[in-house]
Amino acid sequence: MTNSWVEHAIWWHVYPLGFLGADTTGADRRLEHRMPRLERWFDHLTRLGANGLALGPIFDSGSHGYDTIDHFAIDPRLGDEADFAEFIEKAHARGIRVLLDGVFNHVGRGFAPLKRAEADAAAPENAWFRRAADGSFENFEGHDALVALNHDEPAVADYVVSVMNHWLAxxxxxxxxxxxxxxxxxxxRSVLPRVRAEHPHAYVFGEVLHGDYVEFVEASGLDSVTQYELWKAIWSSIESGNFFELDWALQRHAGFLETFVPYTFVGNHDVTRLADQVTDARHHAHALVVLMTVGGTPAVYYGDEIGLHGVKEERAGGDDAIRPAYPVAPTADWPGEEGREVFELHQRLIGVRRRHPWLHRATTNTLSLSNLGYVYEVSAGPGERLVVGLNLSDEPLVAAGVTLAPHDWVIVGE
Structure with a gap:
């Protein structure tokens, strides 16, 4: 594994257009150098205990960032390439890795090769896009503003390789x-060897919602995929009082770890926030305990580390609540007492992760299981063992050598 640095990576995931207060409707795409403001949050990131910044889209797009117009240009609402260069330099000086979000499945309507294809039926760029039976361009999941690329076309692969290598360089x-x-x-599988030939230490993972994760990783050559199964099981088992769901997911998770280390999370830019998924605030910590004590490469979505609420809605602008603006810079009274308590909990649990880096590839073994109580062992080898207890009940939990107060959690072996 040439990108062994990932074993120690903990990501703070930021959606830059929202975080920096840019207009995401496409109505105002004027140049504004917002990206340097993100540098003011490096102290926040490192205090949290993270050492990586996973950025959402930063490339020129028509609206929300996932309708890319030019993969070789920084979105003017964020700044320009000079801003990016300074940003990378300052991040690396702080020991912060930077991850980019590549939208290579589809493009926005303003994408130059698409414009050429629309203007000239004989243009070679027509081969870049899939056509429906009626001759129209196919779109992505019914979104007409997102035009699907034809991944059987060698020129598309060449283009993606060039984009990935450009920004890695x-x-x-x-x-x-x-x-x-x-x-x-x-x-x-055709793209990544050409990228890794120039950048062997790059970490590349894919957004995969469901299906056979192992098969996809092996067939694609990706380092990892998003562990949506575990994400769902964490909040759902806690909210419904059914730890059997989480136990089953962790059994499957252990199987994934035999092949690859999943990218793990309890929140991101596409889902309702944990603080709303789990309605009993006493149990928010339980979700984070699981995230930070099981195998994986964990990410914390901005706002979750201070307990923000936000519900995703299936409508125009339905993502705005989960992609809010942060202050221009941290202030002495931000984020308030409740937010600081959540932040300190994150610091505490990320600290566990830091003290036990073997957790990256650790697997779990169930010691005690009921609907409202769960005790599991997490281990990776001799001398590498913790016991985690979770109690959702109004009653104390005594099981597998662990004693827990109502609605409490514990990590034994710390």
Whole structure:
């Protein structure tokens, strides 16, 4: 594994357009150098205990960032390439890795090769896009503003290789591949060797919602995929009082770890926030305990580390609540007492992760299981063992040598 640095990576995941207060409707795309403001949050990131910044889209797009117009240009609402260069330099000086979000499954309507294809039926760029039976360009999941690329076209693979290598050469440390589940695994298998030939230490993982994770990783050559199964099981088992769901997910998770280390999370830019998924605030900590004590490469979505609420809605602008603006810079009274308590909990649990880096590849073994009580052992080898207890009940939990007060949690072996 050439990107062994990932074993120690803990990501703070930021959606830059929202975080920096840019207009995401496409109505105002004027140049504004917002990206340097993100540098003011490096102290916050490192105090949290993270050492990586996973950025959402930063490339020129028509609206929300996932309708890319030019993969070689920084979105003017964020700044320009000079801002990016300074940003990378300052991040690396702080020991912060930077991950970019690559949207290579589809493009926005303003994408120059698409414009050429629309203007001239004989243009070679027509081969870059899939056509429906009626001759129109196919779109992504019914979104007409997102035009699907034809991944059987060699020129598309060449283009993606050139984009990935361009930004890695400018200092990026890796890529999240948006909607990788909609892109043929064989496409990534053709692209990634050419990227790794120039940048062997880059970390590349794909957005995959469901299906056979292991098969996709092996077929695509990706380092990892998003562990949505575990994400769902964590909040759902806690909210419904059914730890059997989480136990089953962790058994499957252990199987994944035999092949690859999943990218793990309890929140991101596409889902309702944990603080709303789990309605009993006493149990928010339980979700984070699981995230930070099981195998994986964990990410904390900005706002979750201070307990923000936000519900995703299936409508225009329905993502705005989960992609809010942060202050221009941290202030002495931000984020308030409740937010600081949540932040300190994150610090405490990320500290566990830091003290036990073997957790990256650790697997779990169930010691005690009921609907409202769960005790599991997490281990990776001799001398590498913790016991985690979770209690959702109004009654004390005494099981597997662990004693827990109502609604409490514990990590034994720390």
């Amino acid at each position: 400018l200092g990026a440390d890796g890529w999240r591949l948006d909607a990788a589940y909609s892109t043929p695994a064989a496409f990534w």
